[in-house]
Amino acid sequence: xxxxxxxxxxxxxxxxxxFIYAYNxxxxxxxxxxxxxxxxxGHLFDAVSSQSSENKGILIxxxxxxxxxxxxxxxxxxxRIDAAGKTIVPGLIELHGHFFGGKAEQGKQSVPAMxxxxxxxxxxxxxxxxxxxxxxxxxxxDPVSAIVKLKEQLNSQxxxxxxxxxxxxxxxxxxxxxxxxxxxxxxxxxxTVQSDDPIYVKQQISALAKQGVDGIKVVYQxxxxxxxxxxxxxxSKETLLAITTEARKHGLWVAVHTGSPEEHIEAxxxxxxxxxxxVRHGNxxxxxxxxxxxxxxxxYVPTLGxxxxxxxxxxxxxxxxxxxxxxxxTQAEMIVGDSYHDELSRMxxxxxxxxxxxxxxxxxxxxxxxxxxELGTIETGKNADLLIVDGQPWLDIRxxxxxxxxxxxxxxxxxxxxx
Numbered sequence: 001x002x003x004x005x006x007x008x009x010x011x012x013x014x015x016x017x018x019f020i021y022a023y024n025x026x027x028x029x030x031x032x033x034x035x036x037x038x039x040x041x042g043h044l045f046d047a048v049s050s051q052s053s054e055n056k057g058i059l060i061x062x063x064x065x066x067x068x069x070x071x072x073x074x075x076x077x078x079x080r081i082d083a084a085g086k087t088i089v090p091g092l093i094e095l096h097g098h099f100f101g102g103k104a105e106q107g108k109q110s111v112p113a114m115x116x117x118x119x120x121x122x123x124x125x126x127x128x129x130x131x132x133x134x135x136x137x138x139x140x141x142d143p144v145s146a147i148v149k150l151k152e153q154l155n156s157q158x159x160x161x162x163x164x165x166x167x168x169x170x171x172x173x174x175x176x177x178x179x180x181x182x183x184x185x186x187x188x189x190x191x192t193v194q195s196d197d198p199i200y201v202k203q204q205i206s207a208l209a210k211q212g213v214d215g216i217k218v219v220y221q222x223x224x225x226x227x228x229x230x231x232x233x234x235x236s237k238e239t240l241l242a243i244t245t246e247a248r249k250h251g252l253w254v255a256v257h258t259g260s261p262e263e264h265i266e267a268x269x270x271x272x273x274x275x276x277x278x279v280r281h282g283n284x285x286x287x288x289x290x291x292x293x294x295x296x297x298x299x300y301v302p303t304l305g306x307x308x309x310x311x312x313x314x315x316x317x318x319x320x321x322x323x324x325x326x327x328x329x330t331q332a333e334m335i336v337g338d339s340y341h342d343e344l345s346r347m348x349x350x351x352x353x354x355x356x357x358x359x360x361x362x363x364x365x366x367x368x369x370x371x372x373x374e375l376g377t378i379e380t381g382k383n384a385d386l387l388i389v390d391g392q393p394w395l396d397i398r399x400x401x402x403x404x405x406x407x408x409x410x411x412x413x414x415x416x417x418x419x
Contacts, residue, residue, distance in 0.1 A: 028123035028160045034410045036061045038074035042083030045394050046378040047090045047363040050355040052394055055088055060384040063410035068380050083388050090378050091135025091385030093365025095301050096276055096327025100142040121150050126161030132338045135385040135408045137162040140217040140255050143190035144168035148212050165369055167217040168208050169193045171243055173233040177219045196235045198242035209250035216247045220267050221259035237266055244271040253370055261286055268292040274368050278302040282309040290320045299368040301327040304346040311350035318352050324360040325368045341401050348397045355394040384410040
């Protein structure tokens, strides 16, 4: 009998070890440590400007770009990457995702599968984001406890995936967007703050700042039908101003979802950082809005995949000199297709030059995050987030899909030659 118990215990131990190994593998963790990397030859689009140049050498050490140019001295144990015939560009920045709140998942996963995937922090999504070259991801509407934990594990590199910037819950009026959609009520309660009380929203923002959010997402869009009945309530201008004022106090960006041109003007005047979805529902951007966007250095995130008529405003915005960011308003779609690259193609097809689309995906994304001193360009001292791709994406943005390497914080996150 004793031998039987011993045998069962051994089998149990082996099974446990096997489960832990499989779990950690499925969790998608980094397999390699940070290393010194020397990248030579090829073209360089550093995103400091819209021009490319010959790459004279990039030395990466301790997760940073430590030296650039032909005078750099790479250590003997550095990984050497020959980029001849290829292009080096900064890592891509997704400005509008919902990591735990994506609409596309509704009805496509069983409850047990959704729970299990969420517990593991969606490894398939993280892997796909890296495969698309996305090294920084801004999530603008999620249950706060889950997204804070995910951010901590990603940014400390306990698990693999892009660097995470988070807003936590969405600030909206009671019964306002997104409460009227298909998202289950129990999730809506976790991923929204529904209030039009300026004092209360300030208290909530202060609490969120202590929990570790990077910014605030707010909905400033209302709807009234032809009979004069409010079909979608909206917070007041006073509450919006309270949100932006308190956010600035804590060093947080503010991403605003608006509707009409008038709402855009009021939102910009209140001090928001980025416009999400753009001027909507076929409305054309007016001169006053253009001037306010430029004067206030607002980044315009059009999410053309979600806005069928959003492309109509791209030429006027570009001609005026507005800076764009790239956001998809998707999450689960990353599993089945590179929606980020589809969004870039839409922006170019709408009239944005390829080089400007590449800047939107890199430099301007970092500006929207308030992290241009760390991200968005390839410069000495910045985080070593970069891609090596085939082609010349500043001439044809579709070349950005042809990824050979992804480097994130000085770690080779993807090597297509090794796959």
